[in-house]
Amino acid sequence: MTAVVGVQPGAGRGRVAAGRWLSRIPYAVLAVYAVVGGVGPLVMDYNPVRVSLEDRLLSPGSPVMSGGIAWFGTDGLGRDVLAQVVYGARTSVIIGVSTVVVSCLIGVTAGIVAGYFRGWPDTVLARGIDILLAFPAILLTIVIAGAFERSVLVVVAALSATPWISFARVTRGISLSVRERPWIDAARVLGVRPVAILLRHILPLTVGPVVALATLEFALVVLAEAGLSFLGIGLPNSAVSWGQTIANGKQYLETAWWISALPGIALSLLIINIGILGDQLTARYGRGHLR
Template identity: 85%
Template structure:
């Protein structure tokens, strides 16, 4: 009985550990969605009297800067909260755009084969000839900084993974008996794609979307760190980290705390993606 009880505790503990990524991501979503409504912050406004205050210090207005202030007297906690909203918005937008493009192209190429599949293969080869981050930097740097430009630059290569996954699914499903039966019955190709093949891509696409979301958030932070991402009127973790790099010895919290927030998000999304991939793999084996 003792061994059984210990086994049950391990199972329950494992389930709770498996839920940690969901809890962390929910906290980020809540912070990004509700936080800006509770915290008043203007990224352009400066307060030189409050500059470089440590975490937990009191600012001139009487409020507490729980995460300290930066070199211009701006609240770091507010930048972390607003940066979470920015990362979620850009991450979701980029993944949705990439998913729509990649799934549409991949499923058509995999089902019809022929010239659509050849065009997809050649297009992917051309895009892969350039490093993804280099192509993203070129696109983002060629236009005025904005959210739309960042999403477009990140989507320029992110759709390739979705196209590859859905193409593989379409290639395997098109040879199954129920697809042949649908063709014999005169079902239109569009109906076959939408009603029979597309639902089978949901599992792998969702698992891939979580991993792509993490990569997109990290890439957006990198662009903002380099100064070619979002405009100064927007708040990004990358911008905050870049603003604090010259104060690493005296005001470490400016770069460290947004960096920790970014790392926690990326790590938990990665764990969640691995869980979804493993779950899809077990379901596929069944």
């Protein structure tokens, strides 16, 4: 006699429920970062250029001369590391969102126009992309950032130099496919203007793939901004960046590890969770969005 072993329905539902909860972790982590970056600077007074040599290199949890507690310790100039992590979160979110928005506007506009009209707009876009791809992206970003005075606008412009290419490629492919669909032909026959066709019939189909791509680009932009600030060619000293804080602590890695380690952990958690969220959105919208 052969025993048939079946899978209990409750166990399957439990695994599905657990998977759903795990998939929501990136949303929760990003919400925490958004709240910390948005609300933290409003309730935490911090001056990035003010030094307190009496409080320099205090370990996490140590009291400071002002009577407070340095929960994340202090750096080589006596500045609170927790405040730098909080203000750095706001800086990363602002620069990341600004860069992605600029890249998205440029790339989506160029992509749908080139894909729909083809001809010389498509040729110009293809040649422009070829020229930009001839230079390594990080090298082009460093050249732009180093050629001008350090500011937020320069950093956003430097970081937007190449990410728009990804948006242009995605939207161009969608536009090339959609322009041959029957409802587009019907719209042309009815005399609908090309601008209206682009805005009403093609642009909405790009939303899902563009959002999925935007999350991945956001992670790359945040990491690139930290790299520029680490090299000293990103934001000015009056602005707080995780890259600057990590760079300030590199000479104290053996004696004051928290200066570089804690901002580095905050940066790593943000990048990892954005990457997971981007993979989820890509799996949802990246395939079959035109079916």
